[in-house]
Amino acid sequence: MPLQNRVLATGEIIAHPARGMFMGNRGILHGDTRELGRKRWTHKAWVTCVLTHKDWHRVVMTSHRYTELFFLDEAVALAAGHRPCALCRRKDYDHYRQTAELSGPAKDMDTQMHKERAHLRRFAQRRHQFDIATVPDGAVILEKWPMLLWQGTLRPVTPEGYQQPLPKPKGIVTVLTPPTSLKALRTGYRPKLHPTLTGS
Template sequence: MPRQNRVQPTGEILAHPARGLLMGNRGILHDDSGQLGHARWRHKAWVCCVTDFKNRKRPLMTPGAYTELFFHDEAVALAAGHRPCAECRRPDFRDYLQAVGHVGKVTEFDKALHAARAVPRVFGQRRHQADMSDLPEGTFFLTGAGVPNLIWQQAAHPFLPQGYQPATALPVGEVTVLTPTPSLNALRNGFQPQVRLRHA
């Protein structure tokens, strides 16, 4: 039975068997039986990591250890509010912060990113409205039917838990944006996320 550790662009954390390209960390979200509680974060340094680093191995959802979260790809991780890890993805971390335009301690940036992505107390995802013409490639938005879509290669790619569906035409006008503003700025300024377009 799959564990509840697969993060969606909408911020939901699902139990789904599909494997993720990248892993993330928001602190300890599970109990000793491996079940998630109500909380969706325990700190503000939400990172996005590779799944294989220095041959480190650890059992998933070990009691008292951080909850391993997984993402289909980096565009999903950015939409969910994560940034590249400074340890296992150092070059990407530097490129991301440079594209964002942040200088100084990363803890200050994490505070700003947290304010842009999260609704406190209800553990919800903060979203905003924008015109489609103002959004860079790598952004996630919601359709009227509530389906998250990735803007990539001048098309919209609907996303389901198992991966991307065949591309459709981009809509025109205002849409609900999932990717938080700091990451939108990184995308506008040339940060290239890892995108795994294999269709389900």
């Protein structure tokens, strides 16, 4: 039985057996039974980490340790409100800050991003409305379900990967990817994408 630790682009955390490309951290969300409580974060530093780093080893959902969360790929992680980890992804972290035009302490960046991504009292995702002409490749929008904007098309996102392309709409759309990450994508940040999209 899979654990409830797979994060969707909508911010929902589900149980699903498919393996993701990245791990994330929002603090301790589970109890001794390895089940999630009501909270969906306990701090503002929502990071995206590589699956392996040095020779470190963790038992998933150990009591009193942070809850390991998993993502299909980095585009989904960005849409869910996460950013690169400064420890295990330092090069990506520095590039993200540069392209998002962020300076100052990391806590200031995380505070800004938290306002963009979360309805604080509801533990729910905050979404944004933009003209799709301004939305960059690598962002995720919400039509009937989450869709990655990629090379002039929309690619439906599932826990297993991306489906076949659909036509890109026009006008105002609901965007899941927060504004800070949209700026990074617009000015040169390239997320690591699942092989069902890239073919690699």
